[in-house]
Amino acid sequence: MLSFYGEHRVTNSQLGFIGLGLMGDPMTRRLLEAGFDVTVWNRTPAKAEALGQAGARVAASVGELVASVEVVMLCLANTAVVEQVVFGEGGVAAHGRPGQTLIDLSSSDPAATRDFAARLEAQCGMRWIDCPVSGGVAGAEAGSLVMMAGGEADAIDAIRPALAPMAARVTHMGPVGAGQVTKVCNQMVVGCQAAVLAEMVALAEASGVEATRLVEALSGGFADSKPFQILTPRMATSDFADPPWHLRTLLKDLDLAVAQRQRSGSPTPMSALAAQLMRAHATRGHAEHDPAILVEAYRPPQRG
Numbered sequence: 001m002l003s004f005y006g007e008h009r010v011t012n013s014q015l016g017f018i019g020l021g022l023m024g025d026p027m028t029r030r031l032l033e034a035g036f037d038v039t040v041w042n043r044t045p046a047k048a049e050a051l052g053q054a055g056a057r058v059a060a061s062v063g064e065l066v067a068s069v070e071v072v073m074l075c076l077a078n079t080a081v082v083e084q085v086v087f088g089e090g091g092v093a094a095h096g097r098p099g100q101t102l103i104d105l106s107s108s109d110p111a112a113t114r115d116f117a118a119r120l121e122a123q124c125g126m127r128w129i130d131c132p133v134s135g136g137v138a139g140a141e142a143g144s145l146v147m148m149a150g151g152e153a154d155a156i157d158a159i160r161p162a163l164a165p166m167a168a169r170v171t172h173m174g175p176v177g178a179g180q181v182t183k184v185c186n187q188m189v190v191g192c193q194a195a196v197l198a199e200m201v202a203l204a205e206a207s208g209v210e211a212t213r214l215v216e217a218l219s220g221g222f223a224d225s226k227p228f229q230i231l232t233p234r235m236a237t238s239d240f241a242d243p244p245w246h247l248r249t250l251l252k253d254l255d256l257a258v259a260q261r262q263r264s265g266s267p268t269p270m271s272a273l274a275a276q277l278m279r280a281h282a283t284r285g286h287a288e289h290d291p292a293i294l295v296e297a298y299r300p301p302q303r304g
Contacts, residue, residue, distance in 0.1 A: 013036070013037070013069075013070045013071060013162070014036075014037045014038075014039065014068060014069040014070055014071075015031060015036050015037065015038045015039070015069055015070070015071050015072075015073060015162060016038070016039045016040070016041070016059075016065040016066065016068070016069035016071065016072040016073065017031070017038055017039070017040045017041075017056075017073045017075070018040070018041050018042070018062065018065065018072065018073070018074050018075070018076070018085060018092075019042065019074055019075035019076040019077075019085075019105075019106070020040060020042040020044075020047040020048060020050075020051060020075075021047070021075070021077070022137050022140075022244070022245070023075050023105075023133070023136075023137060023140050024042075024075035024105075025047065025050070025051065026137065026140040026141040027073075027075060027105070027140050027145075027166050028040060028051055028056060029051070029054055030140070030141075030143045030165040030166050031162070031165055031166070032051075032054055032055045032056060033165065034164075034165035036162065036165070037057075038051075038055075038056045038057070039056065039057040039058075039059050039065050039068050039069055040052070040056045040057070040058055040059065040065070041058070041059045041060075041061065041062055041064075041065045061090060062085065062090055062091055062092060062095065063090055063094065063095040066092055066095040066096055066100070067095055069100075070099070070100055070101070071100065071101045071102075071103060071159060071162060072092055072096075072100065072101070072102045072103070072126075073102075073103045073105055074086075074102065074103070074104045074105060074106055075105045075106055076104075076106045077106070077249075078106070078107075078108070078252055079106075079108040079109040079112050079113075081106075082104060082106055082108050082112075082116070083112070083116065086102070086116060086120065087116075087119065087120075087123075092120070092126070093119070093120055093123045093124050093126075094124075095124075096120065096123075096124035096125065096126040097124060097125060097126070098124070098125030098126070099125070100125075100126045100127075101126065101127050101128075101129060101155060101158070101159060102120060102126050102127070102128050102129070103129045103131050103159060103162075103163075104116075104128065104129070104130050104131065104132075105131055105132060105133055105147075106132065107132045107180070107183050107187070107249075107252070107253055107256070108130065108132070108180055109180065109256055109259065110130075110177040110178075110180040110181045110184065110256075110260060111177070111259075111260075111263060113128075113130045113150070113176060113177045113180050114176050114177040116128060117130075117151075117176040117177075127151070127152070127155050128151065128176055129149055129150065129151035129155055129156060129159065129176070129179075130149070130150040130151065130176060130177060130178075130179040130180045131147050131148070131149045131150075131151075131163070131170070131179055132147070132148060132179055132180055132182075132183035133145040133146065133147050133148075133166075133167070133183075134146050134147075134148075134183065134186050135168075136230075136244055136245060137244045137245070138244070139168075140166065143165055143166055143167070143168070144167075144168040145166055145167045145168065146167065146168060146169045146170075146171075147163060147166075147167045147169065147170040147171070147179075148170075148171055148173050148178075148179045148182035148183055148186070149170055149171065149172050149173060149178075149179045150172075150173055150174055150175060150176045150177050150178035150179035150180060150181075150182075151172075151175065151176050151179075152175075153172060156170070156172050180256075181260065183253070184253065184256050184257045184260055185257075187250065187253035187254060187256070187257065188254070188257045188268065188270075188271045190227055190250065190253075191250050191251075191253065191254045191257075191271060191274045191275070191278070192270050192271060192274045193225060193227040193228065193231075194227060194231055194250060194274070194278075194291045194294060195273070195274040195277050195278070195294060197227065197228060197231050197232055197235060197294075197295075198235060198292075198294035198295040198297060198298055199298055200214070200232075201214065201232060201235040201236055201295050201298075202295055202298030202299055203298075205236075205299070206300075211232075211235070211236035212233070212236045212237060214232050214236065215228070215229060215232050215233055231291065231292050234290060234292035235292045235294075235295040238295075239290075239292065240289050240290050240292055240293050243288075243289060243290035243291075243292075244290070245290065245291065246287065246288055246289065246290070246291075247278055247281065247282055247286055247287055247288070247289055247290070247291050247293060247294070248282060248287040248288065250278060250291050251275060251278040251279060251282055251287075254271050254272075254274055254275035254278065255275055257271045257275075258271060258272050258275060277294065277297065278291075278294065280297070281293065281294055281296075281297055
């Protein structure tokens with residue numbers, strides 16, 4: 001519980017977790033079940049209290065959390081929220097100290113992440129690891145997430161035991177920011193698949209094919225994938241209730257891809273087109289709905 005670098009690894013150390021939403025709550029529960037001492041804080045206190053009943057310590061402030069832990073994990077909505085929690089008044093940077101590690105499990109902008117890491121180390125001596133995840137709520141609950149990490153190799157090796165209860169695999173992708181670039185790549189594939197799956201289901205329906213049988217027909221073939229398995233049935237049955245993820249989140253990630261294209265000079269025409277489709281649908285009141293709602297963009301309007 002002292003040092004985390006060189007030959008020291010995080011094993012039974014005190015962890016802090018900030019951001020207890022759809023992903024953060026089950027990830028924290030996995031850590032508690034694995035025997036870690038976890039302190040939590042959330043902008044909506046009720047979510048933290050629920051985890052308090054599961055065995056977590058509930059901090060009254062970010063400062064109280066940072067003072068009591070060695071590793072701070074973030075799982076927040078977007079880059080702006082990460083910046084606010086870390087560098088805002090009373091944030092992580094105001095209370096951090098050398099020897100601590102911040103692990104950002106959020107999906108954030110790669111360039112901003114590199115800037116945040118430099119600012120945090122300069123301000124308080126904490127090291128930054130960007131470690132976004134893929135696998136959704138089901139993966140968080142099962143501890144089968146895949147994680148793509150950016151940072152120094154010794155720092156990532158040190159925190160692997162703390163990530164193990166949440167992840168099936170942690171891959172070191174390079175320096176700080178590389179994990180976020182890898183997550184952008186992941187979301188490019190997912191976002192473009194979501195867009196074409198909506199086209200596919202609507203085309204099948206318009207052509208007289210029973211869309212609810214598409215999964216049965218295409219599973220195991222080249223069209224099969226996790227997005228196909230998850231989204232196709234929801235699209236075919238118009239099952240948009242209780243979304244395990246939101247259209248706004250997928251749109252945010254595709255916007256990150258377009259922004260990275262501008263920095264790297266590598267074209268992303270398909271991702272940009274998928275983002276346009278999602279933005280149009282989000283502005284019609286669907287931002288908080290499941291991405292499966294995209295199929296409605298292709299169906300003929302209902303006549304009352």
